[in-house]
Every structure is written in structure tokens, then in C-alpha cells.
Amino acid sequence: MEEVKKRTILAAKNASWERHIDTLEDDPEEEANIFLEQFSPNSTTPPTNPEKLKEIEKGIQNVEAEPLNSYFNMQELSRSLSILSDKAMGLDKTHNRMLRNLNLENRKRLLQIINLMFKEGYIGESGAILNKIAYHNIWIEGLLYKLTKANVRGRTLNWPKNFLTGRSIRTKVNNCLSEERKIYKGIPQGSVLSPLLFNVMFSDIPYPENGCEISLFADDIAIYCTTKTKEVAKRPLQCQLNRMEEWDNKWKLVF
Numbered sequence: 001m002e003e004v005k006k007r008t009i010l011a012a013k014n015a016s017w018e019r020h021i022d023t024l025e026d027d028p029e030e031e032a033n034i035f036l037e038q039f040s041p042n043s044t045t046p047p048t049n050p051e052k053l054k055e056i057e058k059g060i061q062n063v064e065a066e067p068l069n070s071y072f073n074m075q076e077l078s079r080s081l082s083i084l085s086d087k088a089m090g091l092d093k094t095h096n097r098m099l100r101n102l103n104l105e106n107r108k109r110l111l112q113i114i115n116l117m118f119k120e121g122y123i124g125e126s127g128a129i130l131n132k133i134a135y136h137n138i139w140i141e142g143l144l145y146k147l148t149k150a151n152v153r154g155r156t157l158n159w160p161k162n163f164l165t166g167r168s169i170r171t172k173v174n175n176c177l178s179e180e181r182k183i184y185k186g187i188p189q190g191s192v193l194s195p196l197l198f199n200v201m202f203s204d205i206p207y208p209e210n211g212c213e214i215s216l217f218a219d220d221i222a223i224y225c226t227t228k229t230k231e232v233a234k235r236p237l238q239c240q241l242n243r244m245e246e247w248d249n250k251w252k253l254v255f
Helices: 002-022 028-039 050-061 074-082 096-100 104-120 140-149 155-164 194-201 230-250
Strands: 167-169 181-183 212-217 220-225
Touching: 050 140, 050 155, 074 096, 074 104, 104 155, 140 155, 140 194, 212 230, 220 230
Parallel strands: none
Antiparallel strands: 167 181, 212 220
């Protein structure tokens, strides 16, 4: 019965949204700004934690020898190129098939560019879709801090930092663009790096106690326990929910 209610409410919301969008057909600029608000609500900037920021900067400045910070070699590049899929071209208009067929001289040039980007922590401009529920809520500062605690440092830490910070979003309807809005939280969906970063953020989620179990798939979390009566189940489940809420507040997530 509850599922029927949820589907009915969702269908009503979608229908209401579609009717509202239909009324804006003569004003694509307003429509673009409405979509912007839908994908990236204009919320306040998450507060910073000076201690965490200090740890992040300390980790980036750490130049000690570390395998993760070593430059890429030709063998690694060739192996990566060999497994590229035949998908459509990206924003750079370069097809993967062309990259796979580069001769040795051009592969050397490509390797130089990749290592220079790695050295400088440069991330090229790209387009990405924001997942409003899961990826959109990730606290960037907290994620980078967790990477430092996982012993990620130097260039390998600076790269995801530049990947996640200094981003903005605009939406386009027909030929009209919305206003530009800075993004202070969330990770881009569609990048091969994003699922790994998402898992890092959720790596220390409170382990269930008192007979509870937890199942986690992306942003879908199920907490459950097996008891003879509902009344017996309430206490351990509420205890786990309280621990989850404390963890959620600490890392500025929203469930």
C-alpha cells in the first residue's frame, strides 16, 4: 500500500512539473533558470573546517616518494589505450579509435601532455550530469580530507582536488543559457573517477550493531534486523539510525 502511495505522489509531482514547464514555452530563459534550480539548488556554501583544510594542503605539499605520485609510463598508456571503447566522441571531438591507432611518436607526445597535466594538477573543462540525490550531496572538503587519511598525497591528491573544486553549472534551453552558478559540493556523474570517490566518502559509514544489518547500493541504504516482534526491533534500529544521523551530520550529508 505504501508503494502505491509513493508512486501516486511521484506521478502527481511529475505531471505538475510538466504542466508548469508547458506554461514557460515562450520564455526559454526563465525555463533554463528553473532547470538550474532543479539540478543545483542555490544553497549556502558549506562551512569550512580549518583543521581539515590544513591537513589537505599538507597532503598536497607532501613530495615524499610514493608509487601513486610517479609519472605514467608508455606501458601504462598503451595498456589504457588498448581497452578504450568505441563510444561517441567527447567534448574534445577526439574518437577513441583514433587514440588507439596513434603511432609511437604521437603516443610519446600524448604521454608528455598527460604527465604535465598530472604534475600541475590540471583538469580540462568538461560537461557532466549531476545526480541530485547521491553525488550532489558529497561534501568536497570532507572527501579530500578522507583521501589524506587514506595516505593519498602529493600530485595524486592535487588532481582530485582540482577535479572537484572551482566548478560551475549552467543549463541551456534552446539557445538560451541560465545564469552561471558556482558548485560548492558534489562530484560529477559520468567520470570514471566519481564512483571511486563516492565509495571513499562512504567507506566509514557506521557498522551496524546489536543484531542490525545494513545494505548499501549507491545512495540506497537499508537497515534491518530480524526479531520475533516489531517492538523488539525498534530499539536496535533506532540506535543504528541515531549513529547514522551523527555520522551524516559530521560529514554534512543529507539523506
